[in-house]
Amino acid sequence: MIHRVDVWTKPELETARSPAIALRASITQSFPDPGPIYTTRVFLFEAPGLSDEKKQKVLHLLSDPIAESAVFHTRITDGLRKGSLVEVHLKPGVMDPVAATVLGALRALNIDASEVRTGKSFRFDHHLPDDVLRQIAKAHLANSVVEQVQLKTFMPNAFAVAPKADNTLRHIALRELDDAQLQKLSRDGHLFLSLQEMKSVQTHFRTQGREPTDIELETLAQTWSEHCVHKTLKSRVEVIDESGAVVRTYKNLIKETIFGATQTLIERRRIAGEADFCLSVFKDNAGVIAFDETDAVCFKVETHNRPSAIEPYGGAATGIGGCIRDVLGTGLGARPIASTDVFCVALPDTIDLPRNVIHPKRVLTQIALGVRDYGNRMGIPTVNGAVYFDANYVANPLVFCGCVGLLPNDKINKKTMPGDAVVVIGGRTGRDGIHGATFSSAELTSGHADEFSHAVQIGNAITQKRMMDVLLQARDLGLFSALTDCGAGGL
Numbered sequence: 001m002i003h004r005v006d007v008w009t010k011p012e013l014e015t016a017r018s019p020a021i022a023l024r025a026s027i028t029q030s031f032p033d034p035g036p037i038y039t040t041r042v043f044l045f046e047a048p049g050l051s052d053e054k055k056q057k058v059l060h061l062l063s064d065p066i067a068e069s070a071v072f073h074t075r076i077t078d079g080l081r082k083g084s085l086v087e088v089h090l091k092p093g094v095m096d097p098v099a100a101t102v103l104g105a106l107r108a109l110n111i112d113a114s115e116v117r118t119g120k121s122f123r124f125d126h127h128l129p130d131d132v133l134r135q136i137a138k139a140h141l142a143n144s145v146v147e148q149v150q151l152k153t154f155m156p157n158a159f160a161v162a163p164k165a166d167n168t169l170r171h172i173a174l175r176e177l178d179d180a181q182l183q184k185l186s187r188d189g190h191l192f193l194s195l196q197e198m199k200s201v202q203t204h205f206r207t208q209g210r211e212p213t214d215i216e217l218e219t220l221a222q223t224w225s226e227h228c229v230h231k232t233l234k235s236r237v238e239v240i241d242e243s244g245a246v247v248r249t250y251k252n253l254i255k256e257t258i259f260g261a262t263q264t265l266i267e268r269r270r271i272a273g274e275a276d277f278c279l280s281v282f283k284d285n286a287g288v289i290a291f292d293e294t295d296a297v298c299f300k301v302e303t304h305n306r307p308s309a310i311e312p313y314g315g316a317a318t319g320i321g322g323c324i325r326d327v328l329g330t331g332l333g334a335r336p337i338a339s340t341d342v343f344c345v346a347l348p349d350t351i352d353l354p355r356n357v358i359h360p361k362r363v364l365t366q367i368a369l370g371v372r373d374y375g376n377r378m379g380i381p382t383v384n385g386a387v388y389f390d391a392n393y394v395a396n397p398l399v400f401c402g403c404v405g406l407l408p409n410d411k412i413n414k415k416t417m418p419g420d421a422v423v424v425i426g427g428r429t430g431r432d433g434i435h436g437a438t439f440s441s442a443e444l445t446s447g448h449a450d451e452f453s454h455a456v457q458i459g460n461a462i463t464q465k466r467m468m469d470v471l472l473q474a475r476d477l478g479l480f481s482a483l484t485d486c487g488a489g490g491l
Contacts, residue, residue: 001049004073004155006121007063008040019365023140026362029353031136034084035125042087042119043102046159047111057109062102073155084128087150088142089119093162095428097460115159140362143311146458171211174202191221230254280412285326285484286334286405288412296409298334300326301402307457308370308399312363316341316370317459319401322487324380327405328468329485331412333475334405336468339375341385343367344398350391357395367399370459377461378468411475414482423480425470427463 014020020037027034043062050058055072063070090096099116106113122141130151137149174185182198185191193201201220205212212220222228233254238246250256259282266278279296280288286300304319324336345367346360353359364387375382380403474480 001047002156002158003045003047003050003058005043005045005058005062005070006040006073007043007068007070008038010067010069013067019369022361022365026359027136027140029351029359030139031132032128033126034128034136037125038123040121040123042089042121042154043116044089044119044154044156044159045102045106045113045116047106047113050111054109054111058106058111061105061109083126084124084133085152086122086124086133086137086141087119087152087154088122088137088147089150089154090117091146091148091162092160094146095458095460097427097458097462101462117159119154121153140358143314170214172214172217173211174198174217175206175211177202189217189221191217193221193224197224280331284330284414286330286403288330288334288407291406294409295406296412298327298330298405298407299402300330300405301340301400302326304399304401305396308363308367309358309396312358312366312397313370314458316367316399316401317374317461318457319399320371320374320403321459321461321464322485323401323403324375324378324468325464325485325487327403328471329483330405331407332414332480333411333471333483334407335472336378336380336403336405338404339371339380339382340402340404341368341371341382342388342398342400343385344388344390344393344400346391346394346397347389350394354395360394360397363397367397371401374459374461378465416482420481426467427460 009018020039024034024037041062059070059072096116096118099118102118103113103116106116120141128136133151134149138144142149172185172189174182177185179195179199182202183195186193186195186198191198201212201217224231226232234252237250237253239248239250241247262278262281266276269276275290277290278287279290286298288296288298291297300323302319302323304315304322307315307318309315320339320341324339327334327336343364345364348361348364350360371385372382471483
């Protein structure tokens with residue numbers, strides 16, 4: 001039997017800052033006004049018939065009785081008397097961390113649940129045609145790669161099952177391709193390697209006397225991506241003034257700025273006879289500086305611009321999740337203690353938007369929620385941040401995420417040796433997030449929201465919290481000699 005629980009915030013506790021109000025403002029930029037929007041969290045789970053007592057336990061588990069209302073369904077009979085309804089549910093096989101957590105909690109309550117799925121319901125006061133509702137859902141409510149849209153209350157008789165993936169090993173014929181064909185393979189395969197890089201790959205496999213496997217080509221593409229190797233930051237850059245005259249040239253931008261400033265600071269302190277407080281820089285997942293007699297401080301910052309442009313909440317959430325993971329993977333494991341962020345978005349009152357661009361007001365709301373929610377679920381507060389507004393960020397918002405951690409002074413250095421065993425630990429790898437690293441090397445176009453919606457990973461903060469707790473205990477017991485994260489590589 002499929003059971004359904006709907007949970008929503010009590011009307012008297014809705015505020016002027018409600019996400020539903022920002023959502024309505026975004027929708028009305030391009031579509032008819034849907035009227036006030038009422039959002040509901042939906043939980044579907046498969047279990048035998050339940051007693052009234054167990055139903056009350058489920059409602060208590062899934063809702064906050066002070067701030068929320070909840071209702072338990074075993075069947076849906078009547079539809080809406082007015083207005084319109086859009087429901088968004090994950091497709092079969094898509095990773096759902098909330099559902100996994102709820103399943104464990106139901107079993108702890110001695111409820112014999114076999115599966116849980118979650119969704120969202122949006123009720124609009126005004127009646128809108130079905131085709132308009134589907135357009136609104138595609139533009140504002142759902143990611144069509146991982147989510148399905150229903151225009152009525154969703155109550156299946158049984159859960160659909162995902163088709164099995166084709167795991168056949170494939171070889172990619174590229175040794176005999178000409179330049180145009182190499183460029184087409186790079187673009188169509190979402191590798192986003194330059195012609196020079198593709199020719200280097202081709203030369204290597206010609207030397208090998210064989211064609212690459214699909215996983216070999218994907219591995220090269222993600223390793224050489226902008227996200228992983230920072231090609232732009234390492235490139236030659238000319239700074240010009242308003243007249244077009246070159247006022248400064250960098251042969252390697254990052255080496256002559258961030259790297260150079262740090263090395264100059266270290267050298268000045270050495271000459272002055274002062275202790276070096278840069279304990280580990282530019283060689284681990286996060287930088288490490290001296291703090292006190294017991295601990296050092298780690299700090300990691302990165303951007304998640306591309307994913308946040310097409311899926312703001314998930315892009316920002318996995319952006320801060322990656323920084324937290326990098327701090328955790330520094331030395332023998334630092335404890336993340338605080339998050340920070342800087343957001344650069346277009347003006348909230350922007351009216352004319354390029355095609356397929358999310359309204360900046362919704363972008364800002366969702367990226368702020370993404371950073372906040374991911375950290376909160378791990379017990380890591382966001383302690384400061386900043387927002388910058390400029391019209392030039394309309395199609396490509398900048399989302400900087402950062403994390404601070406504490407690392408014991410005797411746990412800064414890591415060491416690997418031949419013969420070491422390697423243990424992989426973390427959440428399940430799904431079909432979400434594929435080509436997330438290589439997508440960072442692409443130039444954004446109006447079609448990327450549809451083509452690359454799958455490239456944004458679904459965050460799993462609860463599993464990451466459990467992993468963090470295990471690793472820090474294992475670190476203190478001396479159970480490993482090195483660790484790192486493989487975020488952009490698909491793990």
